[in-house]
Amino acid sequence: MTGLRTTTFDALTSRELDSWHALRAANPALxxxxxxxxxxxxxxxxxRRVLVAVDEEFGEIRSLTAVHRDGAVARPVGWPAADFQAPIRAPGTVFAPLTLLSSVGAREFAFDHLVEDPDFEPWVDTRRPSPFLDVTGGLTGYLGRASRSGKDNMGQARRRAARAERELGPLRFEVDNRDPALLDSVIDLKRAQYRSTGARDYFGTAGRAELLHGLHGVRGSAFGGILSTLHAGPRLLAAHFGLRADGVLHWWFPVYEPEFGRLSPGWLLLRELVTAAPALGIARIDLGRGEDEYKRRAMTGHSTVSQGAVSSDAISRALRRARNSAVAAAKSSPLGPPLRALAHRVRAVRRG
Incomplete structure (x- = not known):
């Protein structure tokens, strides 16, 4: 069969799944x-239905692109919590984004964490950094590459760990905690954080807590979910649920108990994860897109992800870019922070 065809994920053949693994392994960007x-x-x-557009030519599978379709809009698989997005293909393979639209029956393919890809360049509106930590060699290796602020914060974390032990009891770190009840506690803490900041509650949509539990049940170094927890005595200080594949760990849902904020529990947990990285076979921790202060301090480098939408409609592209430019201008304005805070409060009132 030649050309682009679409199927559901559960209908993929073993040959197509083998090609997925082979194409991904051949491309370091994936x-x-x-x-x-x-x-x-x-x-x-x-x-949540996943569609896969399979591009095959002369019996060879050239690419696979997993998406969701929401009305006339297609989005990358796992949206809105997929922090990296791209077609699965070997380096140098030509990809025609507009053909994806007809294949999945959409007028637009919207992306917000697309890895750098020249074939999508005409539809890119903005770019943002996605920080990471090179943790080759564990804590010692990381400190040799970290910025001064990264070194300082890790040093402070060591001193605060000693303080936590004096005040609360011995520290206990579990890098791969398999207790599903603790995962529920992490989700509850994350939802409380969303409420306190006025952010949209990711777990307010059906199936998303179930997704984390499903991933938590996947074991193995090739792929799986990892719940890491840090206790002081009987109290949970901080936890993180992330994804790992081979040598990469993605920092996905970090949480901490607000009453222990003075101890910077997030940094305590991150320090423990960096220390444990070699035993896990982890060489890089991706922090995900964003300019959060702790990411800026901790990172040793960054990749770049793009935002935009593939569409053949030139008018809609122009309107979207004008809107994005206005949002970017507002964020850079001195009035940006108070306006965002007001918007968060308004959204919280409406949800209440």
Missing amino acids: DSPYFHPGFAAAVHGTG
């Missing part, structure tokens, strides 16, 4: 856990 077929399988398993 080493994130989000590009592993296990992620698409977990999302599809929650009942």
